[in-house]
Amino acid sequence: xxxxxxxxxxxxxxxxxxxAVAAAPATSMAAKQKRKITVHPGKNAIAKALERVKEPxxxxxxGGRYREAVTIDKHVTLKGVxxxxxxxxxxxxxxxxxxxxxxxxxxxxxLRVVGAGRGTFPIEVDFRGVSGGGVKDVLMxxxxxxxxxxxxxxxxxxxxxxxxxxxxSDAGFxxxxxxxxxxxxxxxxxxxxxxxxxxxxxxNSAGGDIRVSDNTFNFNDVPxxxxxxxxxxxxxxxxxxxxxxxxxxxxxxxxxxxxSDDNRVLSNSLLGNPxxxxxxxxxxxxxxxxxxxxxxxxxx
Numbered sequence: 001x002x003x004x005x006x007x008x009x010x011x012x013x014x015x016x017x018x019x020a021v022a023a024a025p026a027t028s029m030a031a032k033q034k035r036k037i038t039v040h041p042g043k044n045a046i047a048k049a050l051e052r053v054k055e056p057x058x059x060x061x062x063g064g065r066y067r068e069a070v071t072i073d074k075h076v077t078l079k080g081v082x083x084x085x086x087x088x089x090x091x092x093x094x095x096x097x098x099x100x101x102x103x104x105x106x107x108x109x110x111l112r113v114v115g116a117g118r119g120t121f122p123i124e125v126d127f128r129g130v131s132g133g134g135v136k137d138v139l140m141x142x143x144x145x146x147x148x149x150x151x152x153x154x155x156x157x158x159x160x161x162x163x164x165x166x167x168x169s170d171a172g173f174x175x176x177x178x179x180x181x182x183x184x185x186x187x188x189x190x191x192x193x194x195x196x197x198x199x200x201x202x203x204n205s206a207g208g209d210i211r212v213s214d215n216t217f218n219f220n221d222v223p224x225x226x227x228x229x230x231x232x233x234x235x236x237x238x239x240x241x242x243x244x245x246x247x248x249x250x251x252x253x254x255x256x257x258x259x260s261d262d263n264r265v266l267s268n269s270l271l272g273n274p275x276x277x278x279x280x281x282x283x284x285x286x287x288x289x290x291x292x293x294x295x296x297x298x299x300x
Contacts, residue, residue: 038062038081046070046078046089061087061111069095069115073102080110086139091115093144097126104131108138117144123151124165131156132184135163142167148174149193157184157209165193169224171232172196172217178205185209192216197224198232199246206237213242220249227251230273233281235259241268248272253291256281264300265289 034054039045041064049059055075063085070089072078078099080087089111091098096119099108108125116122124140127133128151140149140163149165149172152158165172172193175186186208192215193199199217202210217230226232230246233239234257241263246253253270256263260281267288270276276291286297 036060039066040064041066044068050074050076056105063087065090067092069098069100071097071100071102072106075103075105077107077109078111079107080112080137086110086112088112088114091117091124091144093117096121097123099125101125101127101130101133105133106130107134108136110137112139112141114141114143116142116146121148121151122146123148125150126153127151127155127158128153129155130158131182133158135160138163140165140168140172142169145169148172149196150174151176152186153177154179155186157181157186159187159189161187161190163191165191165199166195167222168196169222170196171198171201172220173200174203175201175205175210176203178202178208178210181208181210185211187211187213188215189213190215193230194219195222196220197222197228198226199230199249201232201234202236202239203232203234204236205239208238210236210238211240211242212244213240215244217244217246218248227255229253229255230270231255233257233260233263237261237263239263240266242266243268245269246273251275252278253294254278256284260284265297266300270294 035057037049038060039049040062057076059078060081063082065088069091092115098116113124116124147170151174154177199220228250229252230249231254253273253276256279258280262283265286270291275294277294279295285300287300
């Protein structure tokens, strides 16, 4: 017996150790629950979940319509779940940006985004000034008066794939003001855009790795700001345009404007457009393309 104090017996030590071990998984489980939240339709349901979720987090968005514009300022993934109904984020024609991404490494999966229609440049999904992120299997459709389906503006590497943009008065997919893509590439791949003014635009960009590949840009014929086209490279250098299909667009299959230099155009199917290829820049090259009308590109 220790004088002036109390000795804890061996059994008590073991019991305390057991309690400590038992408490650790509970704490870990609580942390995991705060990082993964299931969201159901309701007033500002996604915004409220974003306030609660811990980073890096996942919001599991159940099927239904979410009548809200969403600003994402955390490192999270928004993932549509459920087999029957794709969740719809709807700005209800009262949002300039239906989904505004303002944090690095945000991921969007399995969503439908509509309802942008107010302000100077209404956009369904807007990535701006972030270093990276990703979009997969997202459907963007103009239901009000939006100009862009998805906008990548002054960003680092972002992967946009297996998504669809329909009905926009400027472009389904827009990539602009890219000065560099440290650590990766901006990839627009495996997507579909139709009934827009232009399927995809890469604009005012040089110095980064930008790749537009394996997409389908057909029947883009909506009157808009410029000639309707499947693919537009405007005042941009060093873009890779590879294995795309651009058919039956109102004016151009591929339009490379003046001031766009040293782009590579490889193995694309550009048919049924009034002008399949228009190259007004310098230094661009091509190989393996299928086309009938327009400007042959020098071989790469």
